[in-house]
Amino acid sequence: MDAARRRLAVLASHVSSSRDEQDTPCTTLSRCAASHASSNNAQAPTTYASATGNATSYERTHGHVSRDLPRWNVVESLPPRHGAMVGASDVSARLTLSDVIYEKCEEGIARITINRPHRRNAFTPRTVQEIMCCLDDARDDKDVGVIVLRGSGDLAFCSGGDQGVRGSNGYVDSGEGVPRLNVLDLQIQIRRTPKPVVASVAGYAVGGGHILHMVCDLTIAADNAVFGQTGPKVGSFDAGYGCAAMARIVGQKRAREIWFLARLYSAEDALRMGLVNTVVPLAQLEEETAVWCREMLRNSPTALRFLKASLNAAEDGHAGLVQLGGEATRLFYGSAEGQEGRDAYNSHRAPDWSKFTRTP
Numbered sequence: 429m430d431a432a433r434r435r436l437a438v439l440a441s442h443v444s445s446s447r448d449e450q451d452t453p454c455t456t457l458s459r460c461a462a463s464h465a466s467s468n469n470a471q472a473p474t475t476y477a478s479a480t481g482n483a484t485s486y487e488r489t490h491g492h493v494s495r496d497l498p499r500w501n502v503v504e505s506l507p508p509r510h511g512a513m514v515g516a517s518d519v520s521a522r523l524t525l526s527d528v529i530y531e532k533c534e535e536g537i538a539r540i541t542i543n544r545p546h547r548r549n550a551f552t553p554r555t556v557q558e559i560m561c562c563l564d565d566a567r568d569d570k571d572v573g574v575i576v577l578r579g580s581g582d583l584a585f586c587s588g589g590d591q592g593v594r595g596s597n598g599y600v601d602s603g604e605g606v607p608r609l610n611v612l613d614l615q616i617q618i619r620r621t622p623k624p625v626v627a628s629v630a631g632y633a634v635g636g637g638h639i640l641h642m643v644c645d646l647t648i649a650a651d652n653a654v655f656g657q658t659g660p661k662v663g664s665f666d667a668g669y670g671c672a673a674m675a676r677i678v679g680q681k682r683a684r685e686i687w688f689l690a691r692l693y694s695a696e697d698a699l700r701m702g703l704v705n706t707v708v709p710l711a712q713l714e715e716e717t718a719v720w721c722r723e724m725l726r727n728s729p730t731a732l733r734f735l736k737a738s739l740n741a742a743e744d745g746h747a748g749l750v751q752l753g754g755e756a757t758r759l760f761y762g763s764a765e766g767q768e769g770r771d772a773y774n775s776h777r778a779p780d781w782s783k784f785t786r787t788p
């Protein structure tokens with residue numbers, strides 16, 4: 429164990445033991461069975477527990493969820509976002525991924541890994557730009573159903589904005605003079621992506637890195653994960669999702685504590701506060717993340733799209749309603765009634781709505 433790993437292990441145990449211990453009941457029977465299985469036996473298949481302890485009819489029909497590690501294929505370059513590629517004037521050029529590793533597996537999971545371990549996976553505008561390109565690709569790929577965001581190595585998910593490239597009014601990549609806070613665009617993109625985005629957190633998720641995991645739909649944490657906001661210590665704050673989403677998750681008093689005191693919190697603390705969905709031993713983080721993804725991939729993609737939009741709607745104000753409304757319109761476009769309007773217009777005839785119900 430090198431010095432940094434030792435410090436992280438000591439810190440994780442310290443922050444955990446410094447807080448009140450409470451039992452956290454598992455929120456669902458099925459997750460309870462899965463997490464207990466995962467902590468006792470790494471090879472145990474995830475089961476859908478029934479009240480009798482026997483396999484449910486769902487399980488008999490669908491079988492166990494595999495705990496095998498996915499087989500990843502690396503994607504090395506992507507088309508840039510239209511007109512928004514950091515450091516490039518030729519928008520027809522492909523963006524070679526340097527700060528991020530982007531992988532997909534045939535099961536339908538896309539995985540984005542921030543690959544700056546020498547900076548505890550701190551992000552620069554370029555890093556953010558690359559993540560956004562990967563998210564665009566994963567959203568548009570009909571074979572992808574779930575997206576995972578994580579950091580390279582065991583020491584950090586992400587330590588926020590790279591303070592080494594922080595200018596006087598934003599973060600500036602070398603060779604480019606435009607200061608940016610494009611991580612805010614990334615947060616919005618994660619919220620708008622109509623597929624579940626799962627943060628898989630080992631080590632530090634602090635500063636802007638903590639906000640990134642909060643705006644993801646689910647967070648699977650390793651037991652060495654450490655969470656917190658460091659902004660007030662380095663002269664920074666996130667007055668958007670960083671405050672609003674956090675207060676919704678942990679409550680106003682806790683959100684003020686997290687921001688005003690800028691303490692660090694263990695994975696168990698984060699679980700108690702509702703900041704993460706589950707905590708697993710570090711060695712099982714990848715397989716547990718895969719299991720959660722596979723469980724979602726078994727479910728109706730349209731149901732998941734609507735649920736994500738609905739869960740965002742109230743918190744995101746008009747933008748949330750636009751997302752939910754857009755999903756509804758998209759579904760309506762696929763209906764015979766929606767298509768009657770289009771076909772009538774294109775054939776220069778009056779639409780015939782008579783065959784469509786007006787019943788409540």
Ligand SMILES: CC(C)(COP(=O)(O)OP(=O)(O)OC[C@H]1O[C@@H](n2cnc3c(N)ncnc32)[C@H](O)[C@@H]1OP(=O)(O)O)[C@@H](O)C(=O)NCCC(=O)NCCSC(=O)CCC(=O)c1ccccc1C(=O)O
Nearest residue numbers: 546547548550587588589590591592635636639658664666
């Ligand atoms: C993460 C630490 C607690 C890890 O500590 P430790 O394991 O002891 O490692 P270190 O030796 O400290 O670090 C190793 C190495 O990495 C460098 N490094 C780590 N983090 C950063 C960073 N954020 N920026 C630059 N460099 C970093 C560190 O200097 C070491 O390099 P050496 O060359 O070996 O010395 C600890 O590292 C730590 O506390 N890091 C700083 C965390 C931090 O304060 N982050 C910034 C918070 S502010 C922010 O993220 C704003 C982001 C933003 O863009 C924003 C702005 C406005 C609105 C919204 C947002 C937003 O949502 O993000």
